[in-house]
Amino acid sequence: MRFADQWTSSTVTAIRDLAPSIREIVLQPDTPMPSWRPGSHINVSLLIDGQPQTRSYSLVGVRPEGELRIAVRLADDSRGGSRAMWALRPGARIEISHPISLFEIDWSRRDYCLIAGGIGVTPMLGIAAALSRKNATLTMHYAVKSHREAVLRDELVDLLGDRLRLHASDEGARLDLDATFRALPADAVAVLCGPLRMLDAARQAWSDAGRAACDLCFETFGSSGRLPTSEFRVRVKASGAEILVPKDRSMLDALNAAGYEVIADCRRGECGVCAIDVAAVEGEIDHRDVFFSADQRTGNTKMCPCVSRAQGIVTVDTLYRADRV
Ligand code: FES
Incomplete structure (x- = not known):
């Protein structure tokens, strides 16, 4: 794993709400960013309660002119990061790190299974686009609480067509990880970004399916836990x-x-x-x-x-x- 240590200033150029609790923010860095791998994220420097803090946001696909697009979910149990990001307005200046990827994806395989849980869809758009360009065989499973929260769905449908499977739990269409993993070809790679509970379930299902741990690549959100967030x-x-x-x-x-x-x-x-x-x-x-x-x-x-x-x-x-x- 590598962590970004180079920072630059950027300007917020556009903001729009993708869902009631998910906001897209477009940033224009002052200086061009080095090339970055699909699935990368940037760190953002924020002042929260007077203290400098950083938060990480995945880059959503590739934008023209070197712009960077992120999406921020306003967390009910926010530690201040999402609230600070939602307070940004076009023209705001913000310090960001160079993009960095923590996904250890083997791009040389033939078959891929992408799994996104909620806001974990953000890095998947770029990963799915890169795999499509390579003509890899891929299916993406996108688990959401409701269709209304399925942000980026139109872009994913344009990209993947029926290779996108939406699982909306309010319709009882829950993602069956055991069946999904057992149906994959032997050398398939799974790439997951979602909450910790989803990752734990995926690790178990992946292991139960007799697959190599290194073939399950993942990122998760640090804010997701098993117990309610309390003091x-x-x-x-x-x-x-x-x-x-x-x-x-x-x-x-x-x-x-x-x-x-x-x-x-x-x-x-x-x-x-x-x-x-x-x-x-x-x-x-x-x-x-x-x-x-x-x-x-x-x-x-x-x-x-x-x-x-x-x-x-x-x-x-x-x-x-x-x-x-
Ligand atoms: S700083 Fe990396 S795990 Fe806590």
Whole structure:
């Protein structure tokens, strides 16, 4: 995995709502971006509650003249990122990173199965277009709560025709991952972007179908968990201090704001750089990363505070030094 470290200024050139809670934002970078792989995302620098923070958004297809298109879902449990993005207006200036891809896709295969869950459709448009250009055999499954939320559907239909399968759960048309994976040719690759619950189900179904783990490529959203997002407390083992993690803030930010320095990189639960030792749990940890294995998550000895949360109190071991607090 690589993470972007080059930034440039950009201007918001257009905004439109694709659905009641999904907004498309077009950005024009001040300087041309290097070429980027389908499925790439950019990091966006935002000031949230006076603190500089970054959020990641997938690039939606390819735009003319070097423009970049992203789509932002206004999250009910926003930690401030989607609210800040929705507050942008045309002409706004914003710092963005160079595009970077975390998908490890083997582009040399013959058969592909693309799976998008909700706003996870955004990187899939570019991936589907690239595979179509290569004349690869592909089917895309797009799972949404309702047809109304199926953003980018028209573009996908234009691109894929009947190779696009829409699964709207309000119509009872749920995606059957077991049947889908079992029906794939032996050397097929699956590429998934969706919430953590979907990824967990896909990993299980992929394994049950006897397929190689490396043939399932994925990205997920750090904000999706198994438990409702609520405030919780972190106790620092060395000092005994207790820090409140509000509903709209990450544990990483809460620890850093309180002076307990925790380093981070991706802030998406993917790299493991922020991983922190857990000494005790009074309640339950909601692991929202994709870095740890299922067994490691069950063990509850470490967690990624950039995305993972808890209910109750989590006691952690940080690189605490009294002179820093
Ligand atoms: S910073 Fe990458 S997993 Fe937390």
